[in-house]
Amino acid sequence: xxxxxxxxxxxxxxxSNVRLSADYNVLTLAAPEIGAETEPGQFLMVKPGLGTDPLxxxxxxxxxxxxxxxxxxxxxxxxxxxxxxxxGRLYTLEPGARVACLGPLGTPFxxxxxxxxxxxxxxxVGLAPFATLAEALAALEVPxxxxxxxxxxEELFYxxxxxxxxxxxxxxxEDGSRGTHGRVTVPLETALGALPxxxxxxxxxxxxxxxxxxVARLAARHDQPCEVSLERVMxxxxxxxxxxxxxxxxxxxxxxxxxxxCIAGPVFDGAxxxxx
Amino acid sequence: xxxxxxxxxxxxPNPLIAASGCFGYGLEYEEVVNLASLGGVAVKGxxxxxxxxxxxxxIVETPSGMLNAIGLQGIGVHRFIDERLPRLREAGxxxxxxxxxxxxxxxxxLAKILSQEEGVGALELNISCPNIKEGGIQFGCSLxxxxxxxxxxxxxxxxxxxxxxxxxxxxxxxxARAAEDAGADAISLVNTFLALAIDVESRRPRLSNxxxxxxxxxxxxxxxxxxxxxxxxxxxxxxxxxGIMDARDALEFMIAGANAVQIGTAxxxxxxxxxxxxxxxTSYMQRHSIARLQDLVGTMDTSAPAAAxx
Numbered sequence: 087x088x089x090x091x092x093x094x095x096x097x098x099x100x101x102s103n104v105r106l107s108a109d110y111n112v113l114t115l116a117a118p119e120i121g122a123e124t125e126p127g128q129f130l131m132v133k134p135g136l137g138t139d140p141l142x143x144x145x146x147x148x149x150x151x152x153x154x155x156x157x158x159x160x161x162x163x164x165x166x167x168x169x170x171x172x173x174g175r176l177y178t179l180e181p182g183a184r185v186a187c188l189g190p191l192g193t194p195f196x197x198x199x200x201x202x203x204x205x206x207x208x209x210x211v212g213l214a215p216f217a218t219l220a221e222a223l224a225a226l227e228v229p230x231x232x233x234x235x236x237x238x239x240e241e242l243f244y245x246x247x248x249x250x251x252x253x254x255x256x257x258x259x260e261d262g263s264r265g266t267h268g269r270v271t272v273p274l275e276t277a278l279g280a281l282p283x284x285x286x287x288x289x290x291x292x293x294x295x296x297x298x299x300x301v302a303r304l305a306a307r308h309d310q311p312c313e314v315s316l317e318r319v320m321x322x323x324x325x326x327x328x329x330x331x332x333x334x335x336x337x338x339x340x341x342x343x344x345x346x347x348c349i350a351g352p353v354f355d356g357a358x359x360x361x362x
Numbered sequence: 363x364x365x366x367x368x369x370x371x372x373x374x375p376n377p378l379i380a381a382s383g384c385f386g387y388g389l390e391y392e393e394v395v396n397l398a399s400l401g402g403v404a405v406k407g408x409x410x411x412x413x414x415x416x417x418x419x420x421i422v423e424t425p426s427g428m429l430n431a432i433g434l435q436g437i438g439v440h441r442f443i444d445e446r447l448p449r450l451r452e453a454g455x456x457x458x459x460x461x462x463x464x465x466x467x468x469x470x471x472l473a474k475i476l477s478q479e480e481g482v483g484a485l486e487l488n489i490s491c492p493n494i495k496e497g498g499i500q501f502g503c504s505l506x507x508x509x510x511x512x513x514x515x516x517x518x519x520x521x522x523x524x525x526x527x528x529x530x531x532x533x534x535x536x537x538a539r540a541a542e543d544a545g546a547d548a549i550s551l552v553n554t555f556l557a558l559a560i561d562v563e564s565r566r567p568r569l570s571n572x573x574x575x576x577x578x579x580x581x582x583x584x585x586x587x588x589x590x591x592x593x594x595x596x597x598x599x600x601x602x603x604x605g606i607m608d609a610r611d612a613l614e615f616m617i618a619g620a621n622a623v624q625i626g627t628a629x630x631x632x633x634x635x636x637x638x639x640x641x642x643x644t645s646y647m648q649r650h651s652i653a654r655l656q657d658l659v660g661t662m663d664t665s666a667p668a669a670a671x672x
Contacts (some may be wrong), residue, residue: 093393095632095634133631137424138578138607141427141428141627142631143630143631186632203390299659321630322427322629322630324386324391324394325634326384326385327384328383328406328420328432329384329418329420331420343414344414349390
């Protein structure tokens, strides 16, 4: 059975909109009530403004939970990449605009087993769930590494944020402008091959589906546990519409079944997902 | 103020019903909505057996609407009875079970099974899902088929029987009449409009099932028209639906002739919509000195058009 906190719907004011590049921005939203309840890996259903076109909300990972000096949650942020109408609007919003935020939703990441390390593997906008995970790992004193891939070096963001938390960073870019030339799975595979013991390193991944499939296979081949955060077209975020399904194989059942990524996920055991 | 509505033996405190296929089995929403505060909960369509549904993508947005082709993924009637119905009963929900079959016998069997269970308030017959080839749509698109399935279920149960009609026919009102003649306690309409969205770059359909059903505000004026036409044709209660987003939309359906309304797509956008619509209904009743909401049903005044306002 899935146990979860009651989600809140906050008509949040945009506090700031920092454009990181021509496509990426970080939108800081006055929804501390959601931030205070959010666990790493959980998401929001977001809609800028009223109106019926676009009609539905869009799912976004909670990127940062922002606290003041006393540790009180003041805001949350989302990492946005311009792709469609809603993300285009979210890119252009100015401070003072309103964004409806429903959350926190979904099943969070599972912390690593005692004594183990945590490796986060991010592709592009898939960096989003790892800021809060890195903070949680630092609080648990779990040694953490971020494998982070992007198209170009200009699209690698928040490196200082992760460095400050003591996260070891391994970069890869498709154009070779920074880090390993190629996909992030290249340095990941090398590192997995160098691990002394199976099962001691938990791999967390978020990014494009082919990357997730590759990471899950690599982790399985090296006997390391792996959790993936999947992005699906989502209608409601609460399990009502059955649109965001993922084929998953459960233990003891050879037949895969569709499960709703909004409530059974977005975080899944990488070994349970049936990849295309 | 009296917002109650009765459909056969099913008494509801207000006319707001969660639409089938848009509210899971109801329990998914327990944390955001008090299920007992809704008029009713029409649960996701159930076959006798579990179904996997269509592969994704299952929904796509279009202007002021969405297409879906979920394919009636579901847990089957037995798991529903064992795992969901007791909790719905505990929550105080008035449960309308939406049933689907490929043959009349399957509808009858589902009706018999569910009639033995405590906590089932009514049966909604899905004879209108546009997304599955072998489902009840063959009954919903034929007047004799509609009559046959409704009368067969009517004989098999004392529960209120509510066939859900398709808008994908020339004259839905004739189907309303066939349903009433066959002994239906009410009708619900409209199911979604059969539709298609194509990605022009790849020239591929945007849903795995190619076709899907259109819902949302885009269909509302057509749905209101169909409810109005059905109101001229039948005496039984009508449950209207199609793109209701707020109280004004719900009132529009009621004035056209709906005794109750179902809300689907709006619940995806705002799961807290129920309380807002209920508040809107009561404030409308206050402003218009309406003591019984049912007195509003079918009261469109066609003597003159409304004054235009900008």
